[in-house]
Amino acid sequence: MTExxxxxxxxxxxxxxxxxWHGSIVREVHxxxxxxxxxxxxxxxxxxxxxxxxxxxxxxxxxxxxDELHRQILDDILPRFGLGHLDDEARRHLxxxxxRLDAWPDSVxxxxxxxxxxxxxxxxxxxxxxxxxxxxxAGLPWDCVLSAEVFRAYKPDPRTYLGVAExxxxxPSQVMLxxxxxxDLAAARACxxxxxxxxxxxxxxxxxxxxxxxxxANTLHARDLLELADRLGC
Amino acid sequence: MTExxxxxxxxxxxxxxxxxWHGSIVREVHxxxxxxxxxxxxxxxxxxxxxxxxxxxxxxxxxxxxDELHRQILDDILPRFGLGHLDDEARRHLxxxxxRLDAWPDSVxxxxxxxxxxxxxxxxxxxxxxxxxxxxxAGLPWDCVLSAEVFRAYKPDPRTYLGVAExxxxxPSQVMLxxxxxxDLAAARACxxxxxxxxxxxxxxxxxxxxxxxxxANTLHARDLLELADRLGC
Numbered sequence: 001m002t003e004x005x006x007x008x009x010x011x012x013x014x015x016x017x018x019x020x021w022h023g024s025i026v027r028e029v030h031x032x033x034x035x036x037x038x039x040x041x042x043x044x045x046x047x048x049x050x051x052x053x054x055x056x057x058x059x060x061x062x063x064x065x066x067d068e069l070h071r072q073i074l075d076d077i078l079p080r081f082g083l084g085h086l087d088d089e090a091r092r093h094l095x096x097x098x099x100r101l102d103a104w105p106d107s108v109x110x111x112x113x114x115x116x117x118x119x120x121x122x123x124x125x126x127x128x129x130x131x132x133x134x135x136x137x138a139g140l141p142w143d144c145v146l147s148a149e150v151f152r153a154y155k156p157d158p159r160t161y162l163g164v165a166e167x168x169x170x171x172p173s174q175v176m177l178x179x180x181x182x183x184d185l186a187a188a189r190a191c192x193x194x195x196x197x198x199x200x201x202x203x204x205x206x207x208x209x210x211x212x213x214x215x216x217a218n219t220l221h222a223r224d225l226l227e228l229a230d231r232l233g234c
Numbered sequence: 235m236t237e238x239x240x241x242x243x244x245x246x247x248x249x250x251x252x253x254x255w256h257g258s259i260v261r262e263v264h265x266x267x268x269x270x271x272x273x274x275x276x277x278x279x280x281x282x283x284x285x286x287x288x289x290x291x292x293x294x295x296x297x298x299x300x301d302e303l304h305r306q307i308l309d310d311i312l313p314r315f316g317l318g319h320l321d322d323e324a325r326r327h328l329x330x331x332x333x334r335l336d337a338w339p340d341s342v343x344x345x346x347x348x349x350x351x352x353x354x355x356x357x358x359x360x361x362x363x364x365x366x367x368x369x370x371x372a373g374l375p376w377d378c379v380l381s382a383e384v385f386r387a388y389k390p391d392p393r394t395y396l397g398v399a400e401x402x403x404x405x406p407s408q409v410m411l412x413x414x415x416x417x418d419l420a421a422a423r424a425c426x427x428x429x430x431x432x433x434x435x436x437x438x439x440x441x442x443x444x445x446x447x448x449x450x451a452n453t454l455h456a457r458d459l460l461e462l463a464d465r466l467g468c
Binding site: 067119121127128129132135143144149167168169 | 301353355361362363366367369370377378379380383384401402403
């Protein structure tokens with residue numbers, strides 16, 4: 001426990017870790033456009049995410065918020081799903097589904113417990129407005145809303161992980177990144193942060209169960225945020 | 235009510251408006267150093283605030299967080315109060331009093347009511363870490379913690395007021411600045427924001443009662459955050 005005794009801030013990845021983007025998009029798309037393969041639609045939208053951020057990281061595109069990147073990807077995939085006829089208002093509404101994602105069933109209760117002992121903050125590539133709207137709707141009790149937008153850099157840029165430590169005037173080892181993605185955690189670890197992996201086997205839906213094998217390099221491995229609270233003594 | 239019907243976000247000035255910096259510093263300085271004139275000490279510390287930010291605004295000093303500016307002012311005034319002998323640890327502790335400011339008695343209840351209907355965010359020249367620590371200790375239930383630090387500009391720079399609107403993808407008129415300082419409100423109004431003045435006659439202590447006359451240019455004028463909640467139908 002020595003290395004954990006001094007942790008002060010828990011920084012959470014959001015999409016997939018705290019909220020269920022796949023299930024939320026499937027439910028909304030199915031309700032709005034029942035003729036569409038909602039599972040494939042959700043996966044296609046998300047598949048455009050890393051390449052879109054890469055355009056920004058590489059300098060090919062200037063600093064752009066995720067809201068706009070989501071819209072660019074949406075415009076790109078709509079014709080493929082027979083929805084090329086949607087007007088701007090329908091596209092704007094659909095694009096905001098990322099502000100309306102549902103939390104995993106354990107997230108709100110787990111965060112409340114963790115908040116009793118740590119500063120809890122988001123650390124997401126999602127923009128501040130998106131994260132704030134999502135938290136308000138889903139009841140996520142953040143102490144602070146940190147985003148790539150604050151640091152003008154997308155994860156896994158070191159400026160994001162180190163930025164959390166600097167924001168709170170802490171050493172990197174006093175911050176723990178909590179995420180359901182090993183690449184995010186590895187990048188945080190390289191910056192000196194503690195890391196906690198959260199299993200989210202259904203992140204991509206029940207038809208695409210994800211490997212959730214432990215990586216011993218992480219400080220902690222937990223099934224969900226309630227087990228993380230147990231492990232951290234909250 | 236037409237002009238208020240569409241307000242979505244309330245952005246709050248913090249020092250003086252939501253928390254009682256003068257009373258909090260007086261109480262802490264009096265407890266730590268009873269020989270010091272705590273009222274004069276609090277006023278001297280705060281008096282250095284605008285000149286320090288002006289050094290940053292003018293470019294004389296690069297971007298600097300309020301925590302550091304507070305420390306520079308503190309180092310400057312300590313000898314004047316017979317405390318020039320304080321070591322670095324004592325100075326660090328004292329400087330963090332700005333993270334430990336107490337809320338005005340109406341603030342927490344008022345913010346909870348306002349939060350039921352609006353997105354509530356800080357918009358302070360205080361840094362994100364300071365605002366987060368303060369909120370956690372005092373129980374301020376922000377939906378979002380916005381700061382000059384996010385926009386890399388100090389109020390009254392238009393980038394701060396307009397930055398709130400941009401963050402939430404809103405028109406400036408859909409954001410209301412809530413503050414106990416007419417100059418802050420005037421600058422927000424010039425950017426198109428709605429404004430609410432909050433009376434805080436004791437901001438500078440009972441020995442220095444502040445003029446809290448209404449300015450008809452503001453959208454609303456309220457005694458405290460509970461009356462603001464009444465006026466906004468929360």
